[in-house]
Amino acid sequence: MSKTSLSQPSSASLSQEGLHALIHRELETEQKTNPMSYMKFANAKGRPYQSYERIGFEGLRWSVEKRIREYGLERYFQPESVVLDIGSNYGFFVTEFALHVKAAHGVEPVPELCRIGEYTADYLGVRDKVRFFAQKFEDFQAPCLYDTVFTLASFFTSDKNQRSSAELFFGKIRDILKPGGQLFYESTSFQYRPEQEDYQHYVHALEAARVLEELFTVDDRYEAPSGPENHRLFMRCRKV
Numbered sequence: 284m285s286k287t288s289l290s291q292p293s294s295a296s297l298s299q300e301g302l303h304a305l306i307h308r309e310l311e312t313e314q315k316t317n318p319m320s321y322m323k324f325a326n327a328k329g330r331p332y333q334s335y336e337r338i339g340f341e342g343l344r345w346s347v348e349k350r351i352r353e354y355g356l357e358r359y360f361q362p363e364s365v366v367l368d369i370g371s372n373y374g375f376f377v378t379e380f381a382l383h384v385k386a387a388h389g390v391e392p393v394p395e396l397c398r399i400g401e402y403t404a405d406y407l408g409v410r411d412k413v414r415f416f417a418q419k420f421e422d423f424q425a426p427c428l429y430d431t432v433f434t435l436a437s438f439f440t441s442d443k444n445q446r447s448s449a450e451l452f453f454g455k456i457r458d459i460l461k462p463g464g465q466l467f468y469e470s471t472s473f474q475y476r477p478e479q480e481d482y483q484h485y486v487h488a489l490e491a492a493r494v495l496e497e498l499f500t501v502d503d504r505y506e507a508p509s510g511p512e513n514h515r516l517f518m519r520c521r522k523v
């Protein structure tokens with residue numbers, strides 16, 4: 284983890300069981316230290332957030348592999364690309380991308396979650412291709428320009444830790460993309476009607492879309508169901 288790198292034992296020779304033990308140790312600490320841990324949210328019912336088939340790890344979201352397939356993210360598997368995942372959570376998109384691209388970075392303010400990403404990268408043999416930055420995206424100083432940036436449910440987060448304006452958030456993404464670089468946006472989960480609990484997430488998804496249409500060339504835009512009552516907005520954008 285670049286910013287708050289802590290000296291931790293290498294997990295290079297770990298079994299999958301050993302990796303899970305390290306992950307659960309970090310998640311236990313995270314639940315104690317992070318009042319807004321996603322594992323404490325009512326809908327989580329104590330389950331971890333991300334899932335990753337490659338390491339046999341189950342969480343509440345579809346697996347990273349299934350999300351990559353459903354969202355068509357294989358198009359970003361380019362051997363010479365450097366990619367950034369904003370709000371990288373357990374780092375499972377970062378490690379999966381590291382298997383297919385030149386380098387993959389994650390920015391994630393919760394240090395325990397960055398450590399999970401580092402352990403997983405060690406386990407998968409891609410540690411030299413990944414970097415985690417334990418800070419908010421707003422404070423992140425990009426060490427390079429990126430070919431691809433992912434913001435998956437990391438704008439207007441439910442943990443309330445991302446609250447800068449859409450202009451600032453997506454403007455900064457534009458600044459750190461190479462010319463022709465690509466952005467994939469997934470909104471947080473929303474509901475359409477003002478009286479519903481997740482309506483504000485709809486308002487902010489629409490605001491994100493407005494700014495993205497202004498700042499980027501939009502190649503695709505669609506909405507899809509998310510659970511029984513909610514939806515998400517997805518946009519595939521290019522810096523011209």
Ligand SMILES: C[S@@+](CC[C@H](N)C(=O)[O-])C[C@H]1O[C@@H](n2cnc3c(N)ncnc32)[C@H](O)[C@@H]1O
Pocket residue numbers: 333344369370371372373390391392393396418419420421434435436437440441442443444445446
């Ligand atoms: C809803 S989760 C989504 C995780 C992951 N992107 C995914 O879709 O599987 C939101 C993540 O963004 C992180 N986050 C919250 N505020 C952030 C900020 N200001 N900058 C970067 N990440 C942030 C949270 O800690 C959490 O891991």
